[in-house]
Amino acid sequence: xxxxxxxxxxxxxxxxxxxxxxxxxxxxxxxxxxxxxxxxxxxxxxxxxxxxxxxxxxxxxxxxxxxxxxxxxxxxxxxxxxxxxxxxxxxxxxxxxxxxxxxxxxxxxxxxxxxxxxxxxxxxxxxxxxxxxxxxxxxxxxxxxxxxxxxxxxxxxxxxxxxxxxxxxxxxxxxxxxxxxxxxxxxxxxxxxxxxxxxxxxxxxxxxxxxxxxxxxxxxxxxxxxxxxxxxxxxxxxxxxxxxxxxxxxxxxxxxxxxxxxxxxxxxxxxxxxxxxxxxxxxxxxxxxxxxxxxxxxxxxxxxxx
Amino acid sequence: xxxxxxxxxxxxxxxxxxxxxxxxxxxxxxxxxxxxxxxxxxxxxxxxxxxxxxxxxxxxxxxxxxxxxxxxxxxxxxxxxxxxxxxxxxxxxxxxxxxxxxxxxxxxxxxxxxxx
Numbered sequence: 001x002x003x004x005x006x007x008x009x010x011x012x013x014x015x016x017x018x019x020x021x022x023x024x025x026x027x028x029x030x031x032x033x034x035x036x037x038x039x040x041x042x043x044x045x046x047x048x049x050x051x052x053x054x055x056x057x058x059x060x061x062x063x064x065x066x067x068x069x070x071x072x073x074x075x076x077x078x079x080x081x082x083x084x085x086x087x088x089x090x091x092x093x094x095x096x097x098x099x100x101x102x103x104x105x106x107x108x109x110x111x112x113x114x115x116x117x118x119x120x121x122x123x124x125x126x127x128x129x130x131x132x133x134x135x136x137x138x139x140x141x142x143x144x145x146x147x148x149x150x151x152x153x154x155x156x157x158x159x160x161x162x163x164x165x166x167x168x169x170x171x172x173x174x175x176x177x178x179x180x181x182x183x184x185x186x187x188x189x190x191x192x193x194x195x196x197x198x199x200x201x202x203x204x205x206x207x208x209x210x211x212x213x214x215x216x217x218x219x220x221x222x223x224x225x226x227x228x229x230x231x232x233x234x235x236x237x238x239x240x241x242x243x244x245x246x247x248x249x250x251x252x253x254x255x256x257x258x259x260x261x262x263x264x265x266x267x268x269x270x271x272x273x274x275x276x277x278x279x280x281x282x283x284x285x286x287x288x289x290x291x292x293x294x295x296x297x298x299x300x301x302x303x304x305x306x
Numbered sequence: 307x308x309x310x311x312x313x314x315x316x317x318x319x320x321x322x323x324x325x326x327x328x329x330x331x332x333x334x335x336x337x338x339x340x341x342x343x344x345x346x347x348x349x350x351x352x353x354x355x356x357x358x359x360x361x362x363x364x365x366x367x368x369x370x371x372x373x374x375x376x377x378x379x380x381x382x383x384x385x386x387x388x389x390x391x392x393x394x395x396x397x398x399x400x401x402x403x404x405x406x407x408x409x410x411x412x413x414x415x416x417x418x419x420x421x422x
Contacts, residue, residue: 023351029374030328030347046346053348 004035011047014054310392316343317353318362318381318389325366327376328354354379362388 008031012024031046038046310318313335320326320334331354332345345353357363362385366378381389 025375026328026368026377027347027351029371029376030332030350032374033329034332034347046348049346049348051348053352056352 005032008032008035008050011050012054014051016054016057019054019057310388312339313343313345313349314353314357315389315392315396317345317350317357318385318392321363321379321381321385322389325378325380327378329376331379357385361385 005028008028009024011031012020012027015024027050031050034046035043316335316338317331319338320331326334328347328350332347332350335343335345354363358365358379361382363379364382366380368375368377370376
């Protein structure tokens, strides 16, 4: 029984701490009372049920509908994927200039991106760990993302290409605030999104000589990465403020084309890599926005859940 | 008040004749549904949270049995009213269904048209 108690108590870690403190002993008692009547299959189902509900509380998805369960299940892997993508892309950002490109020396251009992305990952992780402080975490992300480039010494910013990339990234950023259930959140999210876009726009204007550069591996991914990450961070923070975790998970999906183009040596569709990459990005961004809008119907604020 | 779905309805019925704790509700729901509905702990507490936030149930004391915490729940006045109304509605639909089924087959309305 002692072993079962430990095992069930471990399952409860899926719940936010505040909820665990309030309900943990009670749920544990219920789980232990039913333990003798359950076979191993049913025990596994109970365990997955408890974890799923815990995660749903963490991510703010209260619906009992099947779609709500799927979204909850997708949220954590999405975040894990984002972290993994950050790691891989950060790795390339560090190594690539020396390996594949003209001498872009290891320095601020390449170091900035992983720093910013790391800030985002930490912010997202802390928002997950402290659901009641999501807004603080998100605001911290945005401040850090804006402050880091500003505080760093003068540097040789890389070219910023592709207005279409900006548009593609802006679409879900603009959709996200509209899905927030609260007026005040909408305003804040809009502010955060606009600030991020404005910052990026200013950066773009300062390097307006670029026409179509390349957001991906082939055409200077290492040098463009800081801008993309900067944008992604602001975008993600806007989503977090809007309390749309599924947006954040969907954002992770946006990174898939980056990875695909990073690892595939030839363009599967022909044409210039950037052109197709931008359009894939566009489609993914649109899908993410629509998914988030749809998901907003299934979510409630943590205050309503607790 | 949101729509009362089957598991929620069964939880309310389980609490209709007095207070019950978590595992007591799970057992009673299974009995009431003849084993068709199995509430698991995660679902149960999500349902209890929702019902409590809607003011349909409330805490009714707690005790520790063999080192396990049991928290009891009971229907509020509003919860009893909702359960009564929901039950009457379901009863009316069930009665109507039985009445229609008990009619001789020939007198049942036919579907107009047909298949090509």
